[in-house]
Amino acid sequence: MIDKALRKNRELWDAWTKIHVDSEFYDVESFRNGERPIRVAEYELEEVGSVDGKTLLHLQCHFGLDTLSWARLGATVTGVDFSEQAVAAARALAADVGIPARFVVSDIYGLPDVLDERFDVVYTSCGVLGWLPDIVAWGRVAAHFVRPGGFLYLTEIHPVAEVFENEGVEPGELRLAYPYWSHAEPLRFEVKGSYADREAPTDGLVEYGWDHSLGEILTSLAEAGLRLEFLHEFDFVRWPVDFLVEGGDGRWRLPEGAKGTLPFFFSLKATKPAQDG
Numbered sequence: 260m261i262d263k264a265l266r267k268n269r270e271l272w273d274a275w276t277k278i279h280v281d282s283e284f285y286d287v288e289s290f291r292n293g294e295r296p297i298r299v300a301e302y303e304l305e306e307v308g309s310v311d312g313k314t315l316l317h318l319q320c321h322f323g324l325d326t327l328s329w330a331r332l333g334a335t336v337t338g339v340d341f342s343e344q345a346v347a348a349a350r351a352l353a354a355d356v357g358i359p360a361r362f363v364v365s366d367i368y369g370l371p372d373v374l375d376e377r378f379d380v381v382y383t384s385c386g387v388l389g390w391l392p393d394i395v396a397w398g399r400v401a402a403h404f405v406r407p408g409g410f411l412y413l414t415e416i417h418p419v420a421e422v423f424e425n426e427g428v429e430p431g432e433l434r435l436a437y438p439y440w441s442h443a444e445p446l447r448f449e450v451k452g453s454y455a456d457r458e459a460p461t462d463g464l465v466e467y468g469w470d471h472s473l474g475e476i477l478t479s480l481a482e483a484g485l486r487l488e489f490l491h492e493f494d495f496v497r498w499p500v501d502f503l504v505e506g507g508d509g510r511w512r513l514p515e516g517a518k519g520t521l522p523f524f525f526s527l528k529a530t531k532p533a534q535d536g
Contacts, residue, residue: 260444260445261392261445264392264445264447264467265341265366265392265467267464267465267466267467268390268466268467269341269342270464271450271461271464271465271466272321272340272341272342272344272345273342273343273344273345274344274461274464275453275455275461276321276322276342276344276345276348277344278452278453278455278456278459278461279321279322279453279455279456280322280348280352282455282456282459283456284454284455284456285324285455287324287352290324290327290352290356291352291355291356296328296331297328297331297332298324298325298328299325299328299329299384300414300497302414302491302526303384303412303414303526304332306412306414306489306491306526306528307380307382307412307528309332309333310329310332310333310334310379310380311332311333311334312333312334312335313333313334313335313379313380314334314335314336314337314376314378314379314380314406315329315334315335315336315337315378315379315380315381315382316336316337316338316339316374316376316378316380316381316382316404317329317336317337317338317339317382317383318339318367318370318381318382318383318387318400318401319339319340319341319367319383319387319390320338320339320340320345320349320362321340321342321345321349322340322345322346322348322349322352323338323345323348323349323350323352323353323360323362324352325382325384325385326338326349326360326362327349327352327353327356327358327360329382330353330358330359330360331358334380335359336360336361337360337361337362337363337374337376337378338360338361338362338363339362339363339364339365339367339370339374340362340363340364340365341364341365341366341367342364343364346362346363346364349362350362367391367396367397367400368393368396368397368400370400370404371400371403371404374404376404377404377405377406377407377409378404378405378406378409379406379409379410380409380410380411380412381401381404381405381409381410381411381412382411382412382413383401383411383412383413383415384413384414384415385414385415385416385497385498386415386416386454386498387415388415388471388476389416389421389468389469389470389471390468390469391469391471392443392445392469394441394469394471394475394476394479395475395479395482397479398476398478398479398480398482398483398485399479399482399483401480401483402480402483402484402485402529402531403483405485405530405531406531407531407532407533407534408530408531408532408533409530409531410485410488410528410529410530410531411480411485411527411528411529411530412526412527412528413476413526413527414524414525414526414527415524415525415526416496416497416523416524417473417492417493417521417522417523417524417525418439418470418471418472418473418476419439419473419521419522419523420496420500420521420522420523420524421437421439421470422435422436422437422438422439422470423435423436423437423502424436424437424502425500425501425502426501427501428501428502429501429502430501430502430503430504430513430514431502431513431514431517432502433502433521434502437470438470439470439472440470440471440472440475441469441470441471441472441475442469442470445467445468445469446467446468446469446470447465447466447467448465448466448467448468449465450464450465450466454498454499473525477490477527480527480529481529484531484532485529485530485531486529486530486531486532487527487528487529488527488528488529488530489526489527489528490525490526490527491525491526491527492522492524492525493522493523493524493525493526494512494513494520494521494522494523494524495510495511495512495523495524496510496511496512496523496524497510497511497524498511499511500523503523511523
């Protein structure tokens, strides 16, 4: 079942790549012409710090906008994605804007068989962990590529946000619908467009997903030998969510007047001790 699910997800991301490259959501043209040359968030720049002269591995990089943003900030970058269409689009974009970058086709779990290097920074972000069936194996692979003295940086939708229904609900309506902890059987969804274009034609495509708790994510990194430097939790999501409302900063939060608050996004930094070989 997992093999089928991953194959279907790869087909989905191949199709989505063609939609996303031309979408208003990604606005690739403003990246090309320099109007919006950096696509990582302000808080990421602050938390990661300077990458000038550093090597950076971007796991699950899609078609490379974030990867190439780090390159513009001075990093020597390698992006990895399991979608051949995404990697082809990333290579084409890098060539188009004249940014040196390497992009590799591989799923996460098989990457150590494809890439034999260690990096100053291993970076991953925004809607990626839910596509992975095994969070423990992910932690081992991510840690494997961090050089001694280097670090992993992750920013991602919070597992708390993933437990609520996101279709057919009103802003502020938090309807518990999905697991919080990891589960072997994937969740299956019929695809209607994409997060970047909800009207895009996607007939016949499906997606499969897995949930992972915050504790499971952190433990996978600790068991792989990384040391947590910080964990920050935020009250927003960085893309449209039906039970949230968009603010003036382009992020989605609970509507004004909601009773209480919840974490909907998070970031973490975890280092590999310098004495480890």
